[in-house]
Amino acid sequence: MLEIKNLHVNVDGREILKGLDLTLPAGEVHAIMGPNGSGKSTLAYVLAGKQDYEVTAGSVTWKGEDLLAMAPSERAAAGVFLAFQYPMEIPGVATMTFLRTAVNAVRKARGEPELSTPDFLRLVREKAKLLKIDPEMLKRPLNVGFSGGEKKRNEILQMALLEPALCVLDETDSGLDIDAVRIVAEGVNALRSPDRAMLVITHYQRLLDYIVPDRVHVLSDGRVARSGGAELALELEESGYAEFGEATRGEAKSGAAA
Amino acid sequence: MELPAQQFRTKAEQAYLDMFEGARKALPGARDPFVSGLRSKAIETYARLGLPHRRIEAWKYTDLRARLTDVHPLLSAVGVPVGEADLAQALAAAVAGLPSYRLVMVEGDLRADLSDISGLKAAGVEVVSLAQALEKPPSWLKAVLGKVNPRDDDPVLALNTALMTGGAALRVREGVTLDKPIHLVQLDGTGEPASTVTRNVVVAQPGSSITVAESFGSLGIRGLQRNAVTELLVGDKAAIRHVKIEREGDDALHLSTWLVELGADARYDAFQFSIGAAVIRNQVYARFAGEGSALDISGAFLMRGRQHCDTTLLVEHAVPRCTSRELFKGVLDGEARGVFQGKIIVSPGAQKTDGKQMAGALLLSETAEFDSKPELEIFADDVVCGHGSTSGQIDEDLLFYLEARGIPEAQARALLIQAFVGEAFERVEDEGLRNAFAAASAEWLSVRLD
Numbered sequence: 001m002l003e004i005k006n007l008h009v010n011v012d013g014r015e016i017l018k019g020l021d022l023t024l025p026a027g028e029v030h031a032i033m034g035p036n037g038s039g040k041s042t043l044a045y046v047l048a049g050k051q052d053y054e055v056t057a058g059s060v061t062w063k064g065e066d067l068l069a070m071a072p073s074e075r076a077a078a079g080v081f082l083a084f085q086y087p088m089e090i091p092g093v094a095t096m097t098f099l100r101t102a103v104n105a106v107r108k109a110r111g112e113p114e115l116s117t118p119d120f121l122r123l124v125r126e127k128a129k130l131l132k133i134d135p136e137m138l139k140r141p142l143n144v145g146f147s148g149g150e151k152k153r154n155e156i157l158q159m160a161l162l163e164p165a166l167c168v169l170d171e172t173d174s175g176l177d178i179d180a181v182r183i184v185a186e187g188v189n190a191l192r193s194p195d196r197a198m199l200v201i202t203h204y205q206r207l208l209d210y211i212v213p214d215r216v217h218v219l220s221d222g223r224v225a226r227s228g229g230a231e232l233a234l235e236l237e238e239s240g241y242a243e244f245g246e247a248t249r250g251e252a253k254s255g256a257a258a
Numbered sequence: 259m260e261l262p263a264q265q266f267r268t269k270a271e272q273a274y275l276d277m278f279e280g281a282r283k284a285l286p287g288a289r290d291p292f293v294s295g296l297r298s299k300a301i302e303t304y305a306r307l308g309l310p311h312r313r314i315e316a317w318k319y320t321d322l323r324a325r326l327t328d329v330h331p332l333l334s335a336v337g338v339p340v341g342e343a344d345l346a347q348a349l350a351a352a353v354a355g356l357p358s359y360r361l362v363m364v365e366g367d368l369r370a371d372l373s374d375i376s377g378l379k380a381a382g383v384e385v386v387s388l389a390q391a392l393e394k395p396p397s398w399l400k401a402v403l404g405k406v407n408p409r410d411d412d413p414v415l416a417l418n419t420a421l422m423t424g425g426a427a428l429r430v431r432e433g434v435t436l437d438k439p440i441h442l443v444q445l446d447g448t449g450e451p452a453s454t455v456t457r458n459v460v461v462a463q464p465g466s467s468i469t470v471a472e473s474f475g476s477l478g479i480r481g482l483q484r485n486a487v488t489e490l491l492v493g494d495k496a497a498i499r500h501v502k503i504e505r506e507g508d509d510a511l512h513l514s515t516w517l518v519e520l521g522a523d524a525r526y527d528a529f530q531f532s533i534g535a536a537v538i539r540n541q542v543y544a545r546f547a548g549e550g551s552a553l554d555i556s557g558a559f560l561m562r563g564r565q566h567c568d569t570t571l572l573v574e575h576a577v578p579r580c581t582s583r584e585l586f587k588g589v590l591d592g593e594a595r596g597v598f599q600g601k602i603i604v605s606p607g608a609q610k611t612d613g614k615q616m617a618g619a620l621l622l623s624e625t626a627e628f629d630s631k632p633e634l635e636i637f638a639d640d641v642v643c644g645h646g647s648t649s650g651q652i653d654e655d656l657l658f659y660l661e662a663r664g665i666p667e668a669q670a671r672a673l674l675i676q677a678f679v680g681e682a683f684e685r686v687e688d689e690g691l692r693n694a695f696a697a698a699s700a701e702w703l704s705v706r707l708d
Contacts, residue, residue, distance in 0.1 A: 048662045051654060076664035088659040092677030098663075101673065106664035158663060 001026040001197050002166055007058035009039075009046050009222075016042045018222035019058070024166075027194040031208055031233060032201045034219030035241040040201045041085060043219070044170040047199075048082035049075050062166065076102075077109030079165035083155040083172050090142040095154065098142045099124060103161050127160040131187045149180035156187040167191065167198045173207040185210030205237040220244040271308050273329035275301070277453070278420050281332055286423060287392030296404050300419035307413040319597040319629050320539055320568040322414075326511070330483050332421065333365050333452035338477065340364050340372065340445060348445055348475030350701065352694040353503055356471065358441035361385065364477075365446055366424020366456050372443075382434035383468075388425040388457060399427050402461055406489040407519045407545045407574075414539070415515050418455055418487040425486075427459040430466040432493075439469035439501075439688060444486065446506075451481030457488070460500075464493040464521070469688055473503040474512065482510040487517065494521040494548060501691055505534040505698070508563065512538045520580075522548030529686050530557035530569070531695050533702055538567040545573075546580040546608075556585040556685040558695070560702045561594035561626075568597035571615075575608040575641075584615035587682040589675055590626035591706070601633040604641050611641040618648040620678045622706075672703040 002024040009017040016039045024030050034040050046053045047060065049072035060067040067075060090098070103123075104114040115123065128135060131153045143151050152172055159167055169188065173181050188211050192198070200211055208216075208230065216232040217224045218241075225244055226232070267275075278301050287293025310316070311323035345354040345362070359381065362372035368387035375385050384398075391399055404419055426442060446454050460470055470490075476482050484506070492498050504512055512535040520526055532538050542555055559567040573582045588596040598617035619628035632645035652674050660670035679699055686692045 048658075050658050071667065072658060072661035073664050073666045073670070076662055082662055084659065084662075088656050090656055090659075090674070090677060092680040093673060098660075098673075101669070102660075102663035102665055105666065105669065109664060162664065 001063060002199075003059075003061040005059050005061075007046070007060065008056045009042055010054040010056055011042060011052065015056070016222055017046070020219075020223055022217065022224060024197045024199060026165075026197055028214040029192065029198040029200060029211065030215045030217060031213040032199060032217050032219055033203070033205075033233060033236060034225075035244055036203070038219040038244070039222045040203075040219055041170055044082055044085075044168050044199075044201055047075075047080060047166075047168055048072060073105065074109070076162065076164075077106050081159050081162055081164035081167050083152075083159055083167065083169045085171040085174060087143050087151045087155055089144045091144050093142045095138045095140060095142045096124070099138070099158065099161060102158065106162050123161065124157075127157055130160070130190060131157055132183055133157055148175040149177070149183070152176060152180065152184050153187065156184055160187065160191060165196055167196065169198065169200045171201060171203065173202055173204065181207060182210060205233045208233045218244055267308060268323055270326045270329045271323070274417055275305060277329065277332055281421065285421070286389045287395070290392065290394060292395060292400055293392050297420045300416040303410050303416040304413050304420060307411070307416070310413055316570055316599065318631070319595075319599075320537070320566065322539070325537060330451040330453045330481060332423070333447055333454045334423070336365065337367075338364055338448060340369070340477065344477060345372070345443065345445070348477055349443065349473050349503070349505065350694070350698055352697045353473055354443075356439065356441055356690050356694060358439040358471065359383075359436070360441040360443060361426050362443040362445065363424055363426060363456065366444075366454060368424070368426055378428075378440065381436055382431040383436070383440070384429040384431075386427045388427050388459070389423060391427055392422075398429055398461070399459065402459060402489065402491055403427075406459075406491050407517045407543050409517075409543060412515070412541075414485060414513050414541075415487060415517075418457060418485045418515065421455040421485070422457040422487070423455055425456040425458045429461040430463055430468050430496075432463040433465040435467040436469070439471045439691070442470065442472045444472070444474050446476050446482055446484070447479035448477045449479060451483070452479065453483040453485070455485045457486070460488065460490045460498065462490075462492050462496040462498050465495045466493065467497040469499040469501070471501045471503065471691060474506055476506045476510065479507070480509060482506055484510065485513045487515045489517045490519070490526070492518070492520045492524040492526050492551075495523045496521065497525040498527075499687055500526065500528040501686065501688075502530045502540075503694070503698075504530075504532045504538065507534055508536055508565070510535040514538075514540050516542040516544075518542065518544040518553075520544070520546050520548060520551040520553060522550055524548060524551040526551075526553040527685070527687065528553070528555045529682075531698070532557070532559040532561075532567050533698060536565060538565075539570070540568065541570045543572050544582075546575050546577050549577045549579045552581040554583040554685060556583070556682055558586070558679045558682040558699075559588045559596060560679065560699055561588065561596060562591040563594060564592065565594045566597075567595075568599075570597070570599040572601045572603070573613065575602070575604045575611040575613065577605075578608050579610045580608070581612040582614070584617075585682055585685060586617045587679050588619040588628060589622065589679060590619055590628060591622040593623070593625045595626070596628045598628075598630045598647070599633070600631075600645065601635070602643060604634075604636040604638050604643065606637040608638045609640040611638060611643065613641070613643040615645045616647070618678075620675060621649060621651055622675070668706070672706065675703060676700065
């Protein structure tokens with residue numbers, strides 16, 4: 001479903017991804033772990049199409065198409081969804097207006113009819129309930145004054161509404177207490193399906209207690225240094241990332257390539 | 259600094275003097291000593307000052323003398339036929355159809371057929387056509403005309419007093435609260451370029467509460483030159499919510515002056531929405547004359563091409579315990595230029611003054627420009643005053659967030675622009691007006707999307 005080959009990416013003239021390979025089949029959940037600075041968030045942003053992330057070599061193929069040639073909104077329409085580590089606050093845009101604009105933009109791009117107001121409201125209420133989101137919250141400006149947990153739940157709500165085929169979760173557990181992690185994880189698990197792939201990016205193993213991955217990849221210095229089953233995450237919890245160059249952030253050390 | 263009498267006059271400066279000489283015998287109130295006295299004094303003031311130019315601090319960014327090369331002849335009402343469809347066309351449907359007591363002035367002439375004069379009278383508001391009232395002004399009008407926060411240092415205001423030909427004068431009875439806005443519509447001409455000089459006078463007697471919306475449009479005239487003045491007297495414990503909507507065609511000159519005076523425990527909330535015209539100067543002179551009052555003067559402007567919009571405010575805290583707030587937001591595209599000059603004067607003894615102003619512009623192109631100049635003159639020691647100004651481009655991170663949710667770039671930009679000006683619209687209490695502004699800005703943005 002998702003095929004990343006020899007991906008090299010520069011940010012501000014510095015090479016962050018240095019030949020990353022990854023294959024994510026439909027229906028599977030893969031975790032991306034790794035020390036700070038290993039390129040995890042860069043991978044997330046490149047998949048979503050953020051500007052200023054310069055791909056110097058390699059390819060990303062999504063359902064047989066060249067993902068890198070698509071504009072960010074086209075990727076969203078093609079089913080790619082990034083749950084942001086730091087969701088943006090937009091004063092002046094009501095959350096509900098934003099959700100509706102996004103849902104209808106994606107539906108339009110997919111050749112589906114726009115949802116009527118009552119249908120849309122029904123859908124939002126149903127999905128919000130699952131994530132324990134107070135409908136009153138949705139009347140407020142997008143993410144403005146939301147707690148960390150509210151912001152992350154709002155991300156998962158968007159994911160549920162847009163029904164993507166590829167979910168990329170960037171450090172979705174960061175800054176959340178354990179109860180909030182559980183609610184978010186339940187929301188994510190509810191979206192697991194045979195035709196949906198997920199990439200769960202996390203520094204800590206904690207989130208993977210709740211979202212159990214099919215595969216775990218450890219990123220180090222811009223490449224996948226090791227891959228394994230769910231047990232690899234537990235192993236890392238024990239040993240830490242020392243083996244993968246935690247102390248050498250931002251430096252091109254090759255010790256991780258082992 | 260007082261300038262010496264001007265020796266040399268530009269062609270345009272002389273043209274206004276000639277216009278006055280040519281029209282003085284025919285102007286409304288020519289035979290009334292009070293009105294002709296006002297006019298004579300005003301034209302003397304103008305003759306002394308000339309047109310304002312960039313070396314006058316208050317006109318630093320809008321050099322009217324240099325910009326105004328040709329003065330168009332004074333428009334006289336010729337009874338242009340105007341119907342509902344023309345109103346909707348000139349003002350945008352949402353504005354024309356605003357639920358209100360509507361008073362329509364076509365070429366300065368108050369048109370009974372398009373106006374709800376009887377409804378307004380029944381609700382407790384005296385209404386007179388200024389053109390008629392100037393012939394023999396009622397005593398209440400004499401008591402206020404040219405006397406609300408008066409100034410003798412403003413040539414644009416002086417020209418208006420000398421040449422005013424139409425408009426409406428309203429007096430709201432003590433204690434009256436209106437159930438819907440009074441909508442003053444000024445529409446001007448078809449055909450040849452012309453000048454129009456109008457004045458509205460609004461007196462809110464003690465304890466009354468009203469919303470006044472002024473909208474300006476044109477009926478397809480080319481090169482309209484408008485000089486509009488509104489005098490507003492907010493009585494003790496009275497409240498006026500005041501809104502201006504300007505949309506006059508992209509070659510118009512729009513000079514607007516508001517003179518506002520507040521009594522004690524009064525409230526004035528104003529909003530200016532500017533979208534049309536080539537050159538716009540919105541000046542507001544507001545003065546607190548009674549303690550315990552509050553005002554909010556805010557606005558939004560959307561400019562493109564080579565449009566120029568100058569907002570210049572002067573708020574005088576002459577007495578203690580008053581609060582003033584200003585928030586202006588502008589969107590500038592192409593080579594458009596926005597100007598914000600906000601001056602707050604706190605007189606000696608005006609303790610417990612609380613004054614804050616904020617101006618921000620969103621620049622959509624490399625060539626758009628925003629000049630912001632806040633000025634605080636504080637002569638009291640127990641006051642809280644502040645100002646701020648921002649100007650910048652659309653935040654790329656916000657844009658990416660919206661795009662990542664499937665919203666195409668152009669639509670995402672439009673949403674962020676609307677959110678930016680929308681923050682200013684929040685200051686408007688009347689929902690119908692807020693929606694009209696949102697609709698007008700959406701229409702403005704749709705041009706960008708095409």
